Amino acid sequence: xxxxxxxxDWGLAPAPESSPVNIAKRYDHFINGKWTKPSARKYFSTTxxxxxxxxxxxxxxxxxxxxxxxxxxRAAYNGAWGKMSGxxxxxxxxxxxxxxxxxxxxxxxxxxxxxxxxxxxxRDIDIPLAANHFxxxxxxxxxxxxxxxxxxxxxxxxxxxxxxxxxxxxxAAWKIAPALATGNTVVLKPAETTPLTALKLAExxxxxxxxxxxxxxxxxxxxxxxxxxxxxxxxxxxxxGSTGVGKLIQKSVAxxxxxxxxxxxxxxxxxxxxxxxxxxxxxxxxxxxxxxxxHVCCAGSRLFVQENIYDEVMWKxxxxxxxxxxxxxxxxxxxxxxxxxxAQLRTINRYIKEGLKGGADIYQPECELxxxxxxxxxxxxxxxxxxxxxxxxxxxxxxxAVQTFRTVPEVIEKANNTPYGLSAGVWCDKGSRxxxxxxALDAGVVWGNTFNKFDPTSPFGGFxxxxxxxxxxxxxxxxxxxxxI
Amino acid sequence: MKRIEVLKTYxxxxxxKFPRTESGRYYQPEGRGGKALGNICQGxxxxxxxxxxxxxxxxxxxxxxxxxxxxxxxxxxxxxxGRASQFEDELKQQGSTAAAARKEVETAIDQCIYYAGWCDKxxxxxxxxxxxxxxHFNFSVYQPMGVVAVLAPEKSALAGLLGTILPIxxxxxxxxxxxxxxxxxxxxxxxxxxxxxxLPGGVVNILTGNRDELLEHIGTHMDVNAVVASDVxxxxxxxxxxxxxxxxxxxxFCKEDPxxxxxxxxxxxTQEIKTTWHPVESSIxxxxxx
Numbered sequence: 201x202x203x204x205x206x207x208x209d210w211g212l213a214p215a216p217e218s219s220p221v222n223i224a225k226r227y228d229h230f231i232n233g234k235w236t237k238p239s240a241r242k243y244f245s246t247t248x249x250x251x252x253x254x255x256x257x258x259x260x261x262x263x264x265x266x267x268x269x270x271x272x273x274r275a276a277y278n279g280a281w282g283k284m285s286g287x288x289x290x291x292x293x294x295x296x297x298x299x300x301x302x303x304x305x306x307x308x309x310x311x312x313x314x315x316x317x318x319x320x321x322x323r324d325i326d327i328p329l330a331a332n333h334f335x336x337x338x339x340x341x342x343x344x345x346x347x348x349x350x351x352x353x354x355x356x357x358x359x360x361x362x363x364x365x366x367x368x369x370x371x372a373a374w375k376i377a378p379a380l381a382t383g384n385t386v387v388l389k390p391a392e393t394t395p396l397t398a399l400k401l402a403e404x405x406x407x408x409x410x411x412x413x414x415x416x417x418x419x420x421x422x423x424x425x426x427x428x429x430x431x432x433x434x435x436x437x438x439x440x441g442s443t444g445v446g447k448l449i450q451k452s453v454a455x456x457x458x459x460x461x462x463x464x465x466x467x468x469x470x471x472x473x474x475x476x477x478x479x480x481x482x483x484x485x486x487x488x489x490x491x492x493x494x495h496v497c498c499a500g501s502r503l504f505v506q507e508n509i510y511d512e513v514m515w516k517x518x519x520x521x522x523x524x525x526x527x528x529x530x531x532x533x534x535x536x537x538x539x540x541x542x543a544q545l546r547t548i549n550r551y552i553k554e555g556l557k558g559g560a561d562i563y564q565p566e567c568e569l570x571x572x573x574x575x576x577x578x579x580x581x582x583x584x585x586x587x588x589x590x591x592x593x594x595x596x597x598x599x600x601a602v603q604t605f606r607t608v609p610e611v612i613e614k615a616n617n618t619p620y621g622l623s624a625g626v627w628c629d630k631g632s633r634x635x636x637x638x639x640a641l642d643a644g645v646v647w648g649n650t651f652n653k654f655d656p657t658s659p660f661g662g663f664x665x666x667x668x669x670x671x672x673x674x675x676x677x678x679x680x681x682x683x684x685i
Numbered sequence: 686m687k688r689i690e691v692l693k694t695y696x697x698x699x700x701x702k703f704p705r706t707e708s709g710r711y712y713q714p715e716g717r718g719g720k721a722l723g724n725i726c727q728g729x730x731x732x733x734x735x736x737x738x739x740x741x742x743x744x745x746x747x748x749x750x751x752x753x754x755x756x757x758x759x760x761x762x763x764x765x766x767g768r769a770s771q772f773e774d775e776l777k778q779q780g781s782t783a784a785a786a787r788k789e790v791e792t793a794i795d796q797c798i799y800y801a802g803w804c805d806k807x808x809x810x811x812x813x814x815x816x817x818x819x820x821h822f823n824f825s826v827y828q829p830m831g832v833v834a835v836l837a838p839e840k841s842a843l844a845g846l847l848g849t850i851l852p853i854x855x856x857x858x859x860x861x862x863x864x865x866x867x868x869x870x871x872x873x874x875x876x877x878x879x880x881x882x883x884l885p886g887g888v889v890n891i892l893t894g895n896r897d898e899l900l901e902h903i904g905t906h907m908d909v910n911a912v913v914a915s916d917v918x919x920x921x922x923x924x925x926x927x928x929x930x931x932x933x934x935x936x937x938f939c940k941e942d943p944x945x946x947x948x949x950x951x952x953x954x955t956q957e958i959k960t961t962w963h964p965v966e967s968s969i970x971x972x973x974x975x
Contacts, residue, residue, distance in 0.1 A: 332818070349810075351950065447930040454926035455919070462933075619932065638961050648963040655817035659825050659960050664910075665933045673815050675825060675958050684940050685951045 215532040230402035232272035233412030239264040249316035250538035250573040261420035266427040269416035273358040273385040276413030290341030295408040297334035314396040316538030330373035336656035337377035354682040355383035357435030360428040365391035366495040382680040392421040461669025461679045465594040466622030469615035470500030476627035488651040494598040498623035539574035548597030555590040621663030698876030700739030701886015728894035736890040740859040743887030747829040747857030751805035758801035764878040775870040792844040800851035827956035829857035836914035841944040842868035848943030852951035869893040904928025911935040
């Protein structure tokens with residue numbers, strides 16, 4: 201574990217997670233219920249971003265591999281899965297939930313090794329929440345006629361799903377669970393830097409005894425994802441990732457009748473009003489931006505503080521930042537883990553330079569970063585202009601941009617002045633004011649006196665350029681049913 | 686001596702006012718028996734942009750009490766009833782039989798009643814309180830998308846037009862409508878009815894003109910939140926979907942004839958879902974809510 205320079209010797213003792221895990225040397229695609237070698241026999245390696253060491257190698261999916269997977273999914277849709285009753289479908293999904301719970305510790309460790317997130321987060325949030333998504337959606341499978349009254353229940357067919365590297369296992373669950381509950385079959389493409397837990401999920405799906413071809417997992421990079429999205433026999437495209445790629449996807453399928461849902465970027469405003477409980481608010485700000493190293497589409501990356509409490513908030517925030525432990529993601533004390541990839545670290549560093557160039561003031565707690573791996577200390581910029589690049593663009597790293605405001609209408613205006621609209625936070629002790637602001641913010645998820653909370657029953661998704669469609673909850677089922685008007 | 690009839694000048698409807706197209710252009714769609722329906726404004730890109738400005742400045746419509754919106758939609762029905770014979774005449778001029786015209790006007794008026802009733806009910810019917818597994822109060826509600834561009838049905842000039850507009854404004858959106866190109870008369874008369882129905886200016890803006898010409902400008906406009914379109918060719922669909930990526934405006938294509946569908950789902954089609962979380966203090970829940 202990295203020792204902070206400012207910490208005296210009574211700092212935290214290392215508490216590394218040491219349970220053994222089983223990672224194969226090489227993984228093939230999971231197609232039609234079988235591990236299938238890539239047609240081009242090509243593999244690429246996946247590494248631990250905290251050490252730079254190779255963990256395993258996985259198959260590189262070609263167009264041909266994707267085609268095989270889509271055919272398997274189509275056969276399953278026309279066959280066993282399509283004909284199965286909702287009740288039986290649900291029972292399979294319940295099995296998946298239970299098997300994940302049984303192997304939760306192993307999955308948490310692999311998630312942390314492959315992606316760099318602190319073990320505390322993968323153990324307490326990612327994996328249990330993923331299991332809960334399967335459990336929640338399983339129960340819907342035989343009750344769909346109650347979800348959208350007077351609308352005939354009609355699944356879509358084969359869903360092509362492309363997911364990001366920030367919550368690899370959780371995103372797989374968010375995508376697969378509702379797709380299966382509503383009777384669709386799936387071809388999922390995990391992110392190239394974090395494919396391992398999706399492949400572990402394939403093991404679970406095989407163990408659960410799902411009919412062949414219901415869930416197919418094809419690994420690869422952008423080209424493999426494009427092959428999934430553009431395959432003519434895919435009826436539904438679900439993508440989570442950057443706004444730029446989301447737009448390209450919509451464009452590439454513009455002349456088809458594929459149904460799309462997009463969960464894209466964000467630049468969430470986190471607003472602290474003068475009467476807010478400041479200690480809790482500061483805790484919420486830290487959780488909002490440093491959770492998962494800021495690799496969170498709904499991260500509270502813009503902080504708005506009412507002017508008269510600015511000094512107090514900033515003093516407390518910096519104090520709190522000084523206590524954050526950056527280092528070994530497998531250490532249970534770690535608050536901020538490794539940056540997911542070298543490429544992402546370069547992007548973050550470019551934005552930090554941009555922030556300095558734009559004249560903002562930077563603060564980073566003194567901390568000793570491990571010699572190997574990808575690291576970025578928690579960073580906050582103050583004196584940030586509304587027009588500054590770091591206040592406008594999604595950084596996807598542990599970088600916070602702070603602005604101030606005087607009045608409520610002013611902060612609503614500033615908060616909404618962005619092309620994004622995924623999430624927002626408001627800290628305020630007065631209910632009438634809090635709900636005035638939450639009501640006026642153009643964002644799909646708004647946290648009042650809390651931040652970064654997720655639940656399978658709670659719909660998640662954005663306004664404006666943060667994408668469309670919802671995932672989770674009753675409304676999330678709509679993404680996988682034909683609700684056309 | 687026979688009285689000389691006063692002929693009507695057909696205009697656009699933008700921000701509650703009736704301007705002519707800034708372009709000065711007109712077209713003459715053919716009516717029954719090949720007779721020109723009149724000199725109809727051929728709205729331009731600039732007209733469309735002006736209408737979007739008007740629609741954006743009227744978005745406080747979405748903040749009105751749903752009960753109030755409901756009464757105003759009901760008032761639209763009252764205004765239409767008084768003009769029923771005028772609409773019938775126009776439908777006949779545009780080629781409908783007398784019986785079909787009568788039926789279409791009745792359908793259109795009844796649609797106003799139907800959607801007036803939904804204004805303060807869809808939220809109650811489709812919102813949710815979500816039972817999260819932590820000490821939080823969590824609820825999801827619908828919120829209007831904002832400014833919606835409408836490509837009205839080409840054939841169903843009144844019932845289809847209202848069947849498209851009503852769910853959009855019932856949900857608190859404002860809109861800019863491009864009327865049926867070949868059958869524009871009812872749309873123009875509708876704007877006169879709307880102007881006298883307590884509907885604030887700018888909530889519904891109606892343009893006449895050429896769809897091919899305006900399509901790209903509608904798709905690429907950065908201050909339009911959604912497009913709802915009927916009778917769209919495949920190439921127009923592709924164009925709208927492609928251009929919609931400019932600001933990720935939502936592109937919604939009606940499969941069903943809006944004249945024939947009465948359902949709350951078209952209202953939901955132009956709504957965003959907002960989920961709000963707030964901690965609840967609980968002496969029994971484990972851990973802090975924050």
